Amino acid sequence: MANSYQIAVLGDKDSVMGFKALGLTVFPVESVEQARSTLHHIAREDYAVVYLTEQLAAQMETDVARYKDELTPAIILIPGKEGSLGMGMENIKKSVERAVGADIL
Amino acid sequence: MANTVVNPTRMELTRLKGKLKTAQRGHKLLKDKRDELMKQFLDTVRELRSLRAQVEEELMRVHSSFTVASALMSAQAMEQALMYPKQSVELTMTFQNIMSVNVPVYHYQTRTDDTGDIFPYGFAATSGELDGAVAALGKVFQDMLKLAQTEKAAQLMAEEIEKTRRRVNALEYVVIPDTQDSIRYITMKLDENDRSTTTRLMKVKDMILKEAIEERQAQDARAVKAFGDSGEAPTEV
Numbered sequence: 001m002a003n004s005y006q007i008a009v010l011g012d013k014d015s016v017m018g019f020k021a022l023g024l025t026v027f028p029v030e031s032v033e034q035a036r037s038t039l040h041h042i043a044r045e046d047y048a049v050v051y052l053t054e055q056l057a058a059q060m061e062t063d064v065a066r067y068k069d070e071l072t073p074a075i076i077l078i079p080g081k082e083g084s085l086g087m088g089m090e091n092i093k094k095s096v097e098r099a100v101g102a103d104i105l
Numbered sequence: 106m107a108n109t110v111v112n113p114t115r116m117e118l119t120r121l122k123g124k125l126k127t128a129q130r131g132h133k134l135l136k137d138k139r140d141e142l143m144k145q146f147l148d149t150v151r152e153l154r155s156l157r158a159q160v161e162e163e164l165m166r167v168h169s170s171f172t173v174a175s176a177l178m179s180a181q182a183m184e185q186a187l188m189y190p191k192q193s194v195e196l197t198m199t200f201q202n203i204m205s206v207n208v209p210v211y212h213y214q215t216r217t218d219d220t221g222d223i224f225p226y227g228f229a230a231t232s233g234e235l236d237g238a239v240a241a242l243g244k245v246f247q248d249m250l251k252l253a254q255t256e257k258a259a260q261l262m263a264e265e266i267e268k269t270r271r272r273v274n275a276l277e278y279v280v281i282p283d284t285q286d287s288i289r290y291i292t293m294k295l296d297e298n299d300r301s302t303t304t305r306l307m308k309v310k311d312m313i314l315k316e317a318i319e320e321r322q323a324q325d326a327r328a329v330k331a332f333g334d335s336g337e338a339p340t341e342v
Contacts, residue, residue, distance in 0.1 A: 021239045
């Protein structure tokens with residue numbers, strides 16, 4: 001099952017612009033609404049990894065959670081231009097709690 | 106048991122015994138699976154934590170480089186410089202099976218082989234800061250991909266562990282005790298039936314014996330009486 005996939009970067013324009021130079025598919029969005037619909041659109045296409053800025057993810061947690069148990073896309077939070085909100089670490093903690101039943105790390 | 110009614114028959118008992126055996130075996134296997142998954146998961150999570158800390162730190166550095174670059178250049182010029190990427194990335198995904206959890210493994214392929222060759226613009230019109238930012242981003246990208254792979258694996262494993270844990274608990278605290286209760290109930294009921302049958306048979310045997318004895322006594326009495334009446338030696342009967 002080695003199909004070819006693409007990588008998407010979703011976030012505000014200033015945060016994601018640089019990724020374009022690397023050849024990733026960049027989706028600059030301006031509002032949360034737009035981000036939401038773009039994310040669902042991306043999820044149906046051949047994207048294996050979606051990098052999403054924490055600033056956006058903070059406002060659309062339910063949408064992100066929907067893809068948590070799916071194989072694709074993997075939604076990975078990255079800090080946006082305004083800095084890290086610590087959500088990525090928080091998510092790791094949550095999955096540990098989910099698996100173990102308590103935060104043991 | 107308690108809430109379900111079982112037929113106290115031998116067939117039901119055999120069926121329940123089979124069920125108990127399966128449940129116990131399943132319980133053991135699932136428990137082993139959970140333990141091993143947990144071990145792998147914790148390893149993954151440890152790796153993930155350090156990887157994420159590293160990537161976040163590097164990305165923040167990249168962002169600040171971009172900020173400096175955008176301060177030195179006009180927004181249009183910068184957008185123009187990054188508009189047409191030279192590089193493109195193709196991702197292929199294979200799967201690795203960790204204790205029956207399929208986790209993705211990403212391999213990426215770039216269009217140009219040289220990883221340094223990622224600048225989609227001429228150096229004349231852009232600031233040096235932008236070069237640094239793009240180069241740094243190119244470097245952090247590999248770690249980002251690894252991060253994506255590890256994080257997805259952790260998420261999927263967390264889900265599987267949760268499922269397995271629930272199954273183990275359901276078997277341990279519900280299915281197995283319930284079945285054992287049912288088996289105990291049926292065994293007792295069958296034993297009780299056995300005992301009552303034995304008792305009944307003994308009773309019947311007593312009654313028959315008593316009847317036979319009484320009949321014999323009556324016969325004897327009749328014989329004695331007949332002998333006494335005739336006063337002779339009894340004739341052969």
